[in-house]
Amino acid sequence: xxxxxxxxxxxxxxxxxxxxxxxxxxxxxxxxxxxxxxxxxxxxxxxxxxxxxxxxxxxxxxxxxxxxxxxxxxxxxxxxxxxxxxxxxxxxxxxxxxxxxxxxxxxxxxxxxxxxxxxxxxxxxxxxxxxxxxxxxxxxxxxxxxxxxxxxxxxxxxxxxxxxxxxxxxxxxxxxxxxxxxxxxxxxxxxxxxxxxxxxxxxxxxxxxxxxxxxxxxxxxxxxxxxxxxxxxxxxxxxxxxxxxxxxxxxxxxxxxxxxxxxxxxxxxxxxxxxxxxxxxxxxxxxxxxxxxxxxxxxxxxxxxx
Amino acid sequence: xxxxxxxxxxxxxxxxxxxxxxxxxxxxxxxxxxxxxxxxxxxxxxxxxxxxxxxxxxxxxxxxxxxxxxxxxxxxxxxxxxxxxxxxxxxxxxxxxxxxxxxxxxxxxxxxxxxxxxxxxxxxxxxxxxxxxxxxxxxxxxxxxxxxxxxxxxxxxxxxxxxxxxxxxxxxxxxxxxxxxxxxxxxxxxxxxxxxxxxxxxxxxxxxxxxxxxxxxxxxxxxxxxxxxxxxxxxxxxxxxxxxxxxxxxxxxxxxxxxxxxxx
Numbered sequence: 371x372x373x374x375x376x377x378x379x380x381x382x383x384x385x386x387x388x389x390x391x392x393x394x395x396x397x398x399x400x401x402x403x404x405x406x407x408x409x410x411x412x413x414x415x416x417x418x419x420x421x422x423x424x425x426x427x428x429x430x431x432x433x434x435x436x437x438x439x440x441x442x443x444x445x446x447x448x449x450x451x452x453x454x455x456x457x458x459x460x461x462x463x464x465x466x467x468x469x470x471x472x473x474x475x476x477x478x479x480x481x482x483x484x485x486x487x488x489x490x491x492x493x494x495x496x497x498x499x500x501x502x503x504x505x506x507x508x509x510x511x512x513x514x515x516x517x518x519x520x521x522x523x524x525x526x527x528x529x530x531x532x533x534x535x536x537x538x539x540x541x542x543x544x545x546x547x548x549x550x551x552x553x554x555x556x557x558x559x560x561x562x563x564x565x566x567x568x569x570x571x572x573x574x575x576x577x578x579x580x581x582x583x584x585x586x587x588x589x590x591x592x593x594x595x596x597x598x599x600x601x602x603x604x605x606x607x608x609x610x611x612x613x614x615x616x617x618x619x620x621x622x623x624x625x626x627x628x629x630x631x632x633x634x635x636x637x638x639x640x641x642x643x644x645x646x647x648x649x650x651x652x653x654x655x656x657x658x659x660x661x662x663x664x665x666x667x668x669x670x671x672x673x674x675x676x
Numbered sequence: 677x678x679x680x681x682x683x684x685x686x687x688x689x690x691x692x693x694x695x696x697x698x699x700x701x702x703x704x705x706x707x708x709x710x711x712x713x714x715x716x717x718x719x720x721x722x723x724x725x726x727x728x729x730x731x732x733x734x735x736x737x738x739x740x741x742x743x744x745x746x747x748x749x750x751x752x753x754x755x756x757x758x759x760x761x762x763x764x765x766x767x768x769x770x771x772x773x774x775x776x777x778x779x780x781x782x783x784x785x786x787x788x789x790x791x792x793x794x795x796x797x798x799x800x801x802x803x804x805x806x807x808x809x810x811x812x813x814x815x816x817x818x819x820x821x822x823x824x825x826x827x828x829x830x831x832x833x834x835x836x837x838x839x840x841x842x843x844x845x846x847x848x849x850x851x852x853x854x855x856x857x858x859x860x861x862x863x864x865x866x867x868x869x870x871x872x873x874x875x876x877x878x879x880x881x882x883x884x885x886x887x888x889x890x891x892x893x894x895x896x897x898x899x900x901x902x903x904x905x906x907x908x909x910x911x912x913x914x915x916x917x918x919x920x921x922x923x924x925x926x927x928x929x930x931x932x933x934x935x936x937x938x939x940x
Binding site: 407408409410411433434435454455456457458460461462464465469470473474476482483484485486487488489490492493504505506507508509510511512514515529530531558559560561562563565566612613615616619620675676 | 707708733734748749750751752753754756762763764765766769770794796797802803804805806807808809810811812813814815816817819820821843844845846847850860861862863
């Protein structure tokens with residue numbers, strides 16, 4: 371038998387996915403990375419989706435400095451271990467309230483490290499080696515409070531350095547400005563440390579404000595920060611309540627609402643306000659449009675600044 | 677504005693930090709750290725036109741800006757209006773050569789007599805902390821790789837200034853001695869000043885014990901001693917911390933701190 375003759379070349383597969391298809395890839399106990407930086411660019415459809423699905427025992431690393439999206443995952447009981455140089459909201463909440471409470475109560479384990487050690491760990495994963503060396507931290511408490519970090523004598527010059535073990539993500543989740551249908555992702559601005567998270571991950575799924583054409587991406591290929599997302603999720607306002615550079619600023623009122631709820635649990639052991647927050651904004655809305663309806667079009671448009 | 681003595685404590689603290697900076701140095705301006713931010717910008721605008729000033733992960737050109745707006749959050753994308761280069765956050769934390777000309781400013785939960793400091797938490801048992809701190813952020817690395825750093829705190833009391841930190845997340849002068857850092861192979865010059873609302877402290881040349889350098893106006897040696905949880909080295913004569921000049925105050929108030937964060 372001969373192949374049917376056709377003028378049609380093989381078709382390139384599009385990578386646009388529904389949120390549920392992406393979330394179905396996450397299993398209890400996985401190690402996941404969440405992109406963004408403190409009050410910006412977190413993939414919040416994914417974060418709320420993981421909570422809604424009742425995912426447990428995750429090892430979660432946020433960005434080098436992560437925000438209250440990690441705090442929310444901790445508050446909702448999804449996290450066993452957090453890899454964190456910082457969890458908080460800067461002036462809006464200097465220390466994540468649920469992070470603080472869960473660690474003090476011994477409910478969540480911390481993989482203690484600073485931002486440079488964090489990137490060394492991601493670099494090791496990206497390079498497929500067991501560790502990366504780093505100098506800063508020699509003489510501090512880090513190797514003592516985090517026994518996974520080893521002090522060693524380097525075999526080239528005999529200097530004392532730290533070995534930072536590889537941090538490999540089963541899956542990384544990011545939020546960016548645009549992607550084409552093939553997973554070529556571009557940011558407005560520098561994109562924080564998202565490239566490093568992508569490089570350390572077996573699979574990467576990216577929420578975007580807008581899907582654009584491949585031609586649009588090819589106007590400036592140097593801007594393509596993530597050249598191979600495994601899946602792209604349509605997510606207009608998908609970083610809310612955090613900012614999305616070039617699209618909207620953070621919703622401080624909403625962030626403060628979360629901080630008040632989490633603080634009631636952390637300080638007074640009253641889970642009521644947090645349960646209400648989760649009901650109202652995480653488990654309650656049927657999908658992302660329903661979430662945005664609860665936030666309200668007037669609030670969303672008021673955030674719509676570059 | 678006519679009377680430089682009317683400078684606020686925070687304006688004095690910012691000026692102390694500014695006067696340590698030299699043209700050509702590399703400095704980051706963090707968000708929500710009004711005192712170091714103002715110090716950096718003051719030096720840049722008045723005598724450091726060739727300094728590299730990093731704002732919100734950008735190399736910022738603000739030299740000829742009449743008013744430099746303050747941003748509350750480091751993620752505020754509006755700060756990129758001044759960018760002449762973006763630094764990916766991972767490049768900023770992985771590439772270390774530029775930090776040889778860098779000066780850094782660090783806060784702390786606890787500081788000991790040798791300038792070692794702690795952002796991890798309070799408590800003797802790491803597995804059962806009484807207070808979980810924010811984490812080390814980038815401070816562990818920045819205090820090693822920059823040419824020097826200053827510890828800057830918003831209050832001066834015995835909870836912060838302790839005989840021994842429960843944990844050390846940023847190495848100062850270890851157990852003391854001028855070779856404390858070089859013997860561990862740490863390249864940076866270590867902590868130089870500790871700037872508080874009460875005073876400025878530095879470190880003795882040989883022992884690297886913390887030493888009272890100057891008293892802020894209206895503060896006595898006894899005020900400092902009573903609020904410090906270890907024995908400071910105290911010279912026989914302790915000068916008053918120099919206050920900003922009229923020109924420094926003018927630039928602070930009209931270009932750098934229009935919102936008045938240092939005057940609250």
